Amino acid sequence: MRLAIISDVHGNVLALDAVLADIAHMGVDATLCLGDHVSGPLDPAGAADRLMALDGPVIRGNHDRWLIDPQDKGLDPVDRFALMRMKQAHRAWLAALPATAVFNGEVFLCHGTPKSDVMAWVDGWFEDRQTILPALETVTRLAEGVDYPILLCGHTHVARSVRLLDGRRIINPGAVGLQLVHGSPDARYAIIERRNGAWFTDLRVVxxxxxxxGEQALANGFAPWKAALQTGWVDATGLF
Structure with a gap:
């Protein structure tokens, strides 16, 4: 079984199309998506159209939840832009997405952690442009009761694959649509494959x-996104 894992498209259709083309070239049994689909100053409706056509489970991220229930947080300018550009069908699709999912009885999907879509799991949040691998005890505690061999998360935009001591793997595919402090603007996603009873992970850069x-974001009135999209060197300050 070979699966593609994508996350954090943030309305970036140019990046999403490149990733979907690479996925088609690789050949997979299904594509799984981990949330934060449309909140970006690019093409939220186009991103929603493409993601609605996927053949694997799709869950919501924190920005997707805020779009549907803005009373929880209030809409920042990027979320407001996305909401205005989407059709009612896109909003209904977002509203129906679950917070977590399980694929084929083996692969668990969440956006942040199993119980939170705003908490980072296998990376400390950006501090002084750094990301930090949390302590094993912290990562393991957040995995309690989630007894699947593969645990998927997104949210931090940082690609990472770790093993717990009991053999479970936690995989973050990185972000399709917005690279933060990566030093590269290229889109990121993951391929996971089970062969002869073992799981293999390929963290891909496209x-x-x-x-x-970047020019599209600038034309839509979001100048800070230009450098983020065109370089991959900046952090999230001022983007949301």
Whole structure:
């Protein structure tokens, strides 16, 4: 079984199309998506259209939840832009997405952690442009009761694959649509494959027209996103 794992598209259709083309080239049994689909100053409706057509489970992220229930947080300018650009069908799709899912009885999907879509799991949040691997005890505690061999998360935009001492793997595929302090603007996703009873992970990096994405964000009135999309060197400050 070979699966593609994508997360954090943030409305970046140029990056998403490049990743979907790479997935088609790789050949997979299903594509799983971990949330934060449309909240970005690019093409939220186009991203929703493509993700609604996926053949694997799709869950919601924190930005997706805020779009549907803005009373929980209030809409920041990027979320407001996404909401205005989407059709009612897109909003209904977002509203129906679950917070977590299980695929094929083996693969658990969440956005942040199993119980929170805003908490980072296998990375400390960005502090002084750094990301930090939390202590094993912290990561393991957040996995309690989630007894599947593969645990998937997104949210931090940082690609990482770790093993717990009991053999379970936690995999973050990185972000399709917005690279933060990576030093590269290329889109990221993951391929996981079970062969002869063992799971293999391929954290993939896919080039796309990131210069055009930055110009699109600028044309839509979100100048800080230009450098983030075109370089991959900046952090999240001022983007949301």
């Amino acid at each position: 080039p796309y027209d990131h210069m055009a994405a």
